[in-house]
Amino acid sequence: MQGLFRGVKIATGCPPVSHLFFADDSLIFFRVSLEESIRVKECLTAYERALGQIVNFEKSTLSFSQNTNPNLIEMVKVLFSILVVQRHNLYLGLPTISLKSKRAQFRYLVERVIRKIQGWENKSFSTGAREVMIKAVLQSIPTYAMQCFRIPSTVCEDIERECANFWWGMESGKRRMHWQTWDFLCKPKVRGGLGFRKLVEFNRALLAKQLWRIIQNPETLVSRILKGGYFKHVTVMKACLGSNPSYIWRSLLWSRQILEEGLIWRIGNGKSIDICSESPCSVLLQDNKEMVEDNRVFGLLKAVKNSNTLDVCLWMKNHLSKREFEEFAMQTWACWKEKQKYIHGDRTKYIIDNISWGHAMLQKFRGAKNMGKFNAIETRNKSEAVWIAPDFDKLKLNVDASVNKNLNKATVGGVLRDYQGRLLMAFCGGNRFRLGSASSYG
Template sequence: MEEVLSSIEPVVTEQMNRYLTAPYTQEEIVHALKHMHPFKAPGPDVITNRLKLILLVIIHESQSAFVPGHHITYNALIAFEIFHMVKLNKDRAHGVFAFKLDMAKAYDRVEWCFLESMMRHIGFHSSMVDLIMRCVTSVFFRVLVNGFPRAEFEPSRGLHKGDPLSHFFFFFLRRSTLGPTTPSRNKEACSWSENLPYYTKNEPLVVCGRLYCVWANAAEVGIISTIMERYEVVSGQKVNLEKSTIFFSGGVTPDLRLELANLLGVQCQGQRGSYLGIPSSVGRSKVEIFQMLVDRTRKKSKDWKRRFLFGAGKIVLIKAVLQAIPTYLMSSFAIPKQICQRLNSVAANFFWGQKLDERRIRWKSWNKLCMAKVEEGISFRDLSRFNQAMLAKQVRRLAKNETSLLARSLKARYFPRNDIFLASKAHKPSFVWTSLLVGRDLLARGMVWHLGDGARIRIGIDAWLPDGRGNYLEAQDMGRVAEVFPSTEVWKIASNLALDSTKRDRIFWPHGRGNVYTVKSGYHVAGEIHRRERKLQLRLILAAYGNGFGG
């Protein structure tokens, strides 16, 4: 155990320990009690609430789940980028592979002694460690045999899945797999790895503690196998080789793939695998990949059609369930319009029909049903616009938190010399990046710039006046302003040309409360843009017909 934990450096400072071990205040206790539901599992307690405040310092930056300000989609998107770069690597001399680990009965197999030693090596105060271990080891069980309880017995390992502290403990345990003992020792670097700031020449890429990207050779596989064996012995964890998969780059020969997969004892993964609920690769046939959303929605609606439901009940089920099924994938990918149309068709058939596989007259088009209730609609979602609003939310997070692992990864690959609003499509982009550009377009058309040093604002393109109009001029020359802009705008520009070289230009969203972007406000803006474009197309068509008749 000491051999594994010897590389772990203390990260909990003395100041943090003083905060963690301070007497509990009345406000903390009241706050924890108010978050306890009478008919559900207990929510976060005082210890959990204190650990949350220092969690960003304790855990590795590749961990995103359960961390305030982080999102599980960050790891999923990074993993997709890794699979995409592995797929693009055709170098036979420097082949790589991505290795996805799956732990068997992860919560049930945690050794308490290893957890305690891990917390002490991280730097927790002994009193805090003792308090946490008392919470962990105080459990006991009684088994019913023929309806009668037997004697109590105490386990020696395992964590309760419903405990709010349990997922924090896994963060502590995974630090042992993210230390300098991990491979690779190869001193050369793949050409594509230079674009990944979190990849080093002496260590593999690690995402979420379960995804490794290393060189495709027997030496690297041997190091991984040794690390897994040591980790299993000291922690009690067990790698599920049947569910673990390996994904090779295009330059790795079939014979080498088979050899390395056999050494690890795992199966090779094709193009149809998944990671954290999203596809690991999306090829040309995107409709085929996302057809499973339609299948899931259709299956759910068929189960409901066996029951008699009123119109109000159908509306609730469509909004709360059917249109919520694709939400997770819509936050990461631009779902093809054909799939969105099929999803709308499934919802429409369920709304107008009653019996299984019954098709009835649709007395209103789906577009009208998606209109607001004040416009005589039912406020169903238009999934295409909702998808764009979800992607815009992801882009807003990246722009706001430029130091996150996902933001740094995308910046190194697609826009190393500017920001995400000036980024281009790039060469051989991933489907994640092209999807984010769809959301970026919506965000760019609705946001307004707050003037700072003026370096990020483009003349003739970006809106920066308070009403969302106007452009930036590099010089405060009102003569040039009067030449370029209408006289009605000159006074607005004059009042907003106060440059501040100490501050960067910032964006804000004037369409939501507190100038904060929300999916709801983005959805409404996307609807307004769509209606304006439809009106413009109609005017152009009428003008073309008018010119034809006039000729």
């Protein structure tokens, strides 16, 4: 029976959806035409014959889009003998239509919490039992809806108010004094609170988890539908809100900041990374396995993200060896160089090629530095002058001067040190002169 009816699309480029099945709560989508209606009827009849189960049309309902021809609605209604409704209010406990007033749409969550508390009015709970009932029952009621929608803050505040009233209890039909704020009770127990949830933050975390599933599982139906409707040519992390977006998409983008603060790229060949637009804090080199497995990498990323330049330098001084610091500095400079080339319209390298270039430059730098050391050793061996420390209670001043007759310029300098060789003061100065004259320095 595959392909007998086409289903519906929410946007061009999205896969068609013909059905959503979950246990005994199922939705079937088809175009309003006599041909497709008959095919759906035949599918249901074939299902009944194959499994011996009969579809209960008395508990089923039909819903049509607003621009449907009334004659076609009547035809389909007679064919299926099913009740026609303006819209399906809930599917799996979630609203199917987005209302203008989100507070009114999700008010049912507050009402469920109130009904649950009213059922406990005649029972006596200890303090520990109240804590368990709030965490395990009351605050779990909106959890399912929070995984799909952004619940208005006013609705979350209403639920938290009911939880607070239940926690402090009632006396003679009136609520008791609240000796601590709800924000204080939401703190962890190690900080003096009780560990209750802040529903707004919990809602945002659940939506961020759904967004992460879309990134990790791009082949799922919901991922393909959202990609076709909102981010065809970019990733979900760079997607815009768009025009006339659904409330689900608005809710997912509201939670995206949580992922932006915690996500890190693991670079393979570097072809999918744009170093000119990606934050340097989000790049983690996967090729260097020792560096990836070292927790200091994550400490450095945290220091770069939350601190100033001085704090980053101090962190590197305390955690990186000299060779590691040279590696970090050279690769950072290589990335900066490529970014400047991009800004000025020059051709840039792939990031893996840029890393190789940085390694080559670092080897040249170390080779030149070692060559300078050898030259310094040879020069020092040829020189017999050795600095001699002064007595314990004295200081020693060493001076030197040079004259350039071509430029008619003289320069003098000096250093003042104690008996341990510690530098106390240094000075230098220069001045032009004419032959046969003298200049003074002070």
